[in-house]
Amino acid sequence: MAVKKTVEQILEENPCIRDVEVHDSRRSIKSYVLRTSKLSKTEEEAIGLYYKDYGVGYRAELVDPADLFEVKRPVIIEIGFGDGEPTFQIAQSRPQYNYLGLEVYLNGFCSLLDKVGKAGLDNVKMMRFDAAEVLFTMIEPGSVDGFHIFFPDPWPKKKHQKRRLLNEDFARTLASRLKEGGYIYFVTDWQDYANQALEVLEHTQDLANEYDGFAPSMPWRPLTRFERKGLVQDFPISELWFVKKSQ
Numbered sequence: 735m736a737v738k739k740t741v742e743q744i745l746e747e748n749p750c751i752r753d754v755e756v757h758d759s760r761r762s763i764k765s766y767v768l769r770t771s772k773l774s775k776t777e778e779e780a781i782g783l784y785y786k787d788y789g790v791g792y793r794a795e796l797v798d799p800a801d802l803f804e805v806k807r808p809v810i811i812e813i814g815f816g817d818g819e820p821t822f823q824i825a826q827s828r829p830q831y832n833y834l835g836l837e838v839y840l841n842g843f844c845s846l847l848d849k850v851g852k853a854g855l856d857n858v859k860m861m862r863f864d865a866a867e868v869l870f871t872m873i874e875p876g877s878v879d880g881f882h883i884f885f886p887d888p889w890p891k892k893k894h895q896k897r898r899l900l901n902e903d904f905a906r907t908l909a910s911r912l913k914e915g916g917y918i919y920f921v922t923d924w925q926d927y928a929n930q931a932l933e934v935l936e937h938t939q940d941l942a943n944e945y946d947g948f949a950p951s952m953p954w955r956p957l958t959r960f961e962r963k964g965l966v967q968d969f970p971i972s973e974l975w976f977v978k979k980s981q
């Protein structure tokens with residue numbers, strides 16, 4: 735009987751997926767904590783079966799994300815897709831876009847890999863790497879049609895709030911990577927983070943709020959796992975939709 739590989743062995747054999755563990759990121763305060771539980775058989779198999787078709791390795795050179803896909807379509811980048819269920823559903827229901835998912839959580843990464851691979855989608859690519867680093871060093875300015883940021887880690891304790899993904903610096907990077915008319919769709923169930931994000935985005939050059947304050951929920955956005963958890967506790971959902979202004 736074959737001996738089951740450890741996560742370390744699997745990563746050793748797939749350096750592109752492991753890179754995030756060894757890379758010294760530009761942003762010293764990280765918006766995530768790397769956590770990995772044992773991979774299930776399905777998650778492990780997904781790497782062997784589908785990474786070659788869907789995985790993109792990190793490289794420190796600017797690329798037009800449209801060139802990562804076989805078929806040219808507008809590109810949406812999702813940051814922190816978790817277990818990827820909403821990513822998968824959106825990619826299926828809105829096939830007119832290509833989706834580049836960024837996630838550091840290995841089990842979630844493998845879970846989306848399994849879903850898109852089994853369904854044979856041709857409009858998804860995935861990177862296991864720090865999104866802050868990817869956007870700044872690898873994504874060409876003016877090349878992205880939209881960003882999805884759904885339920886980013888809220889880092890609720892005051893002393894941890896500097897770890898929140900969306901700060902002034904990151905908002906500037908998002909704006910610079912968007913094409914004119916491109917959008918940022920940000921959703922959180924943490925009121926204090928929602929207010930902070932609204933303020934940061936409103937003060938970011940070149941961005942305009944499409945709504946007066948918070949936005950309505952887009953009918954095509956499915957519930958996420960984190961959203962369901964929050965709803966049980968009666969956390970209100972706040973959504974933001976900003977677009978990049980024409981010069």
Ligand SMILES: C[S@@+](CC[C@H](N)C(=O)[O-])C[C@H]1O[C@@H](n2cnc3c(N)ncnc32)[C@H](O)[C@@H]1O
Binds near residue numbers: 886
């Ligand atoms: C609270 S979870 C939400 C996941 C999913 N969007 C959902 O709504 O179910 C936030 C996710 O963002 C990921 N994340 C946080 N910072 C990241 C970064 N800098 N780059 C890539 N992923 C990140 C975390 O690993 C985590 O899986």
